Amino acid sequence: MTTTHGEPPAVGADPLSLPPQPVPDAVTAPFWAALADGRLAMCRCGHCGLWLQPPLERCRRCAGPTRFTDVAGTGTVYSFIVQHRATVPGYLDDLPYVVALVELDEQAGLRLPARIVGVDPAQVRCGLRVRAEFADLPGGDFTVAVFRPVDGP
Amino acid sequence: MSRSLGGAAVVGIGRSPFVRSSGRTTLSMAAQAAREALADCGLTAADVDGFTCYSTGDSAGPSQVAHAIGVDDLGWSLSVLGGGNIVTSTVAGAATAVLSGQAEVVVVYRVLGSQTRYGRALERVEVDGEGQFAGPHGYLVPPQWFAMFCRRHQYEYGSTAADLGAIAVQERDHAVRNPHAVARSPITLDDYLNSRWISEPFRLFDCCYEIDGAVAIVVTSAERAADLPHRPVHLLGAADSNRFGGSVDQWDDLSCMYSRDTAPRLWSRTGLRPADIDVACMYDCFTFTVMATFEDFGFCAKGEVGDYFRAGRATYGGDVVVNPHGGLLSEGYIHGLNHHYEAVLQLRGDAGDRQVRGAETALVTSGAGPFGGALVYGTAAP
Ligand SMILES: [Zn+2]
Numbered sequence: 001m002t003t004t005h006g007e008p009p010a011v012g013a014d015p016l017s018l019p020p021q022p023v024p025d026a027v028t029a030p031f032w033a034a035l036a037d038g039r040l041a042m043c044r045c046g047h048c049g050l051w052l053q054p055p056l057e058r059c060r061r062c063a064g065p066t067r068f069t070d071v072a073g074t075g076t077v078y079s080f081i082v083q084h085r086a087t088v089p090g091y092l093d094d095l096p097y098v099v100a101l102v103e104l105d106e107q108a109g110l111r112l113p114a115r116i117v118g119v120d121p122a123q124v125r126c127g128l129r130v131r132a133e134f135a136d137l138p139g140g141d142f143t144v145a146v147f148r149p150v151d152g153p
Numbered sequence: 154m155s156r157s158l159g160g161a162a163v164v165g166i167g168r169s170p171f172v173r174s175s176g177r178t179t180l181s182m183a184a185q186a187a188r189e190a191l192a193d194c195g196l197t198a199a200d201v202d203g204f205t206c207y208s209t210g211d212s213a214g215p216s217q218v219a220h221a222i223g224v225d226d227l228g229w230s231l232s233v234l235g236g237g238n239i240v241t242s243t244v245a246g247a248a249t250a251v252l253s254g255q256a257e258v259v260v261v262y263r264v265l266g267s268q269t270r271y272g273r274a275l276e277r278v279e280v281d282g283e284g285q286f287a288g289p290h291g292y293l294v295p296p297q298w299f300a301m302f303c304r305r306h307q308y309e310y311g312s313t314a315a316d317l318g319a320i321a322v323q324e325r326d327h328a329v330r331n332p333h334a335v336a337r338s339p340i341t342l343d344d345y346l347n348s349r350w351i352s353e354p355f356r357l358f359d360c361c362y363e364i365d366g367a368v369a370i371v372v373t374s375a376e377r378a379a380d381l382p383h384r385p386v387h388l389l390g391a392a393d394s395n396r397f398g399g400s401v402d403q404w405d406d407l408s409c410m411y412s413r414d415t416a417p418r419l420w421s422r423t424g425l426r427p428a429d430i431d432v433a434c435m436y437d438c439f440t441f442t443v444m445a446t447f448e449d450f451g452f453c454a455k456g457e458v459g460d461y462f463r464a465g466r467a468t469y470g471g472d473v474v475v476n477p478h479g480g481l482l483s484e485g486y487i488h489g490l491n492h493h494y495e496a497v498l499q500l501r502g503d504a505g506d507r508q509v510r511g512a513e514t515a516l517v518t519s520g521a522g523p524f525g526g527a528l529v530y531g532t533a534a535p
Contacts, residue, residue, distance in 0.1 A: 023285055054283045087297075091291045
């Protein structure tokens, strides 16, 4: 995985130019901490190995304790949209942008929503193989995992 | 004790005007709808002992609305947190309160004011809960979620923009005959295809029409209903389903919705099947919600909804009339309680120019994605 640094936001920028900012809680905080550290980690049961998204303090299957565990960062586009209208703050200069549900290789049905970068929106397909890379979330405090096609479109 | 909802009936319906921007409070609109629903069935505030609503924290509460219309001693008050997913539970909950003796006459309402617009989120910049994973990617609001569903359906079953358009055009055509509808100008498939992209594969005309307004319905026992002015509309059965904690991202098969689980439950509880339904008020926050749930309820096979609509099977003279009022797409978005209003009007035979002749059963669905429910109304008690 590689890291892409975006431009820092201008001082006094229009708040609508910033995408929604996450509010980590006691359970999700390690997800964001790992990203800040350049790792994509997902919540996993320490007993039975089940991956859990959204994360839980205890496994929903066996009630075992969970911890955040690094994933390979590879997956498949399960579905995607091309966002043409500014209905959510942020990425106004990126319209139209692509958001996908990326199914991670670690477990069937384990999905993360994420922007797909480095490809013409018209070339994105369900089933496209993608790999995570890191980007600064405009706003300054968080890093996010975005995905790029593995072998080009 | 009966395990059926069949001892309960809807006896009154009311609404405030549906407008794009009312300048009114949710309390004012809800009180108007409640007053009209009581007047409709010849009851007064003194007859009411139960009030319930569902909301996403954006509404005047049941005690406030009851007080505002002159109810002095409310015996049963229940405010439910939820949107389209929870409409069936709320109405069935009112019926259950009546059947269990917790209340005798219950008003169910939903009101939406101008401060509530789900289709965009331009003021909200911080997201907690599961939204914290999606929001930072510019993925936060319902048209985006259900466009994601729609894309997967297109991939798996080959459904097309023209199929979605057939639903939008049909519903608008129905709204032309509905004086309460906010969008009454007919549209063509070309109009649909030329409407601007919102969240591709959704265009403008795939999205419901967000408005201000309130709807109220009055639920009481079938015995009491027999003494009231209108032909009672009986509850024949209801079912809900919830999976994946309501997560649209983790729901296992985006080509279908909650209705995959609800439909067999509902048909089993009522002993009915799709061919028995005369009017289908299908929850239509988006065109694709109709497509997925219509398939799930068994009106046609996967991928056949477009052909079904184009063949005229979803309108007058066809197999079942889908959203004769124009639905949330064209009548307006009162979060699905307006579907109940329409079902009652149709089963009374009071729908005027848009009356479905001989309508005896109405399916009303609510919700989209991983959770929702449905119930069936009938002209005869089960
Ligand atoms: Zn476990």
